[in-house]
Amino acid sequence: MKFTVSQPALAKALLVVAKGMATNSTLPYLSGIYIRAEDGTLEFQTANLSISIRHRIAANVEEAGETVVSGKVLTGIVKALPDEAVTFAMGAASSMVEISCRKSSFRLNTLEPADFPEFPTLALERSIELPSALLSDMVDKVYRITSRDTSRPILQGVLLSVEENTIRLVATDSYRLAVCDSNVETSTTEEAFLAIVPGAVFHDVLVSPSMSERLTVGLTESQVVFSFGNTTYVSRRIEGNFPNYRQLLPTDCTTAVKLDIDQFGAALKRVSVIASSNPSVRLDADRGEGLVRLSASSPDQGESLEVLDAEIDGSSMAIALNFHYVFDCVNATSGAEGLTLELQGPMQPAIFKSYGTINYLYLLMPVRM
Numbered sequence: 001m002k003f004t005v006s007q008p009a010l011a012k013a014l015l016v017v018a019k020g021m022a023t024n025s026t027l028p029y030l031s032g033i034y035i036r037a038e039d040g041t042l043e044f045q046t047a048n049l050s051i052s053i054r055h056r057i058a059a060n061v062e063e064a065g066e067t068v069v070s071g072k073v074l075t076g077i078v079k080a081l082p083d084e085a086v087t088f089a090m091g092a093a094s095s096m097v098e099i100s101c102r103k104s105s106f107r108l109n110t111l112e113p114a115d116f117p118e119f120p121t122l123a124l125e126r127s128i129e130l131p132s133a134l135l136s137d138m139v140d141k142v143y144r145i146t147s148r149d150t151s152r153p154i155l156q157g158v159l160l161s162v163e164e165n166t167i168r169l170v171a172t173d174s175y176r177l178a179v180c181d182s183n184v185e186t187s188t189t190e191e192a193f194l195a196i197v198p199g200a201v202f203h204d205v206l207v208s209p210s211m212s213e214r215l216t217v218g219l220t221e222s223q224v225v226f227s228f229g230n231t232t233y234v235s236r237r238i239e240g241n242f243p244n245y246r247q248l249l250p251t252d253c254t255t256a257v258k259l260d261i262d263q264f265g266a267a268l269k270r271v272s273v274i275a276s277s278n279p280s281v282r283l284d285a286d287r288g289e290g291l292v293r294l295s296a297s298s299p300d301q302g303e304s305l306e307v308l309d310a311e312i313d314g315s316s317m318a319i320a321l322n323f324h325y326v327f328d329c330v331n332a333t334s335g336a337e338g339l340t341l342e343l344q345g346p347m348q349p350a351i352f353k354s355y356g357t358i359n360y361l362y363l364l365m366p367v368r369m
Contacts (some may be wrong), residue, residue: 001065020053052191127218146199163192253342
């Protein structure tokens, strides 16, 4: 095997497949990168117990071949190399690959490529093409809401549905719920496209350096497949029934508070400084005075209070919320024109809503005052 490729192209390719390497595995293949060179193309593969990634780039291939090397070591070497041509060379019977770039040279131990996990066979049952920029913005608003509890894998996933040119993402950790949707031209048929995708995987795919303007999401019996440009990203598909989130959404509210996102976020940040040991922040909506009071107290630190002007419809009401969770909502709606808080009662879920190119709903369970 012998080929030459530019350092920037090689570094980018390694960054694309890096998410597929296992970090603490005792199996060296799962922390390795498979490289195959043939017909002017380099193919890189990584695989761990849950995802597989394949990425291809152009290169000057003099002799076809394949090998597996340590992903961590190879990535470290390539990052440190100058912006020059990098040459890989390995004899047919050699157990080492030689890497050279300008005046630098390295010899790395290799693993037997035949033992590397075979890339999954992809027999797609359904697929759909979506705009990647829009989907990335939507995933960024919901994936942090997924649960970290490994005993409830359904709650670690994001529900993706596409029906009648409406794309919707839903995530919940049982304490809060995030729903966002947007209208988009898709290739979907009259049947809804539905899948539960691991939240962290969904995010990693959409921040890939090789992401193209559009990506294809496909489903097999047990996998979800993302294809974009010269990259294929395969993850396990979460099986089971996603919670019926629609039954949690009330049809009306007792109090509606219109908030300026920037002012509300800044006030919340100041008030919460005093709530380091107690993440609860109280919100009092006073319709008579047209004010919202944010307050927090701590037996050790003292008290804090912020007063905001607000447009309030309905009855005056008070509720206490976990300010860490409220911050997630504020960050997700940053850039929107406004934020509306709907309340049904002090011990009923609070619902934040914002509208725009992406419509966003965030349901949050209250804490005791």
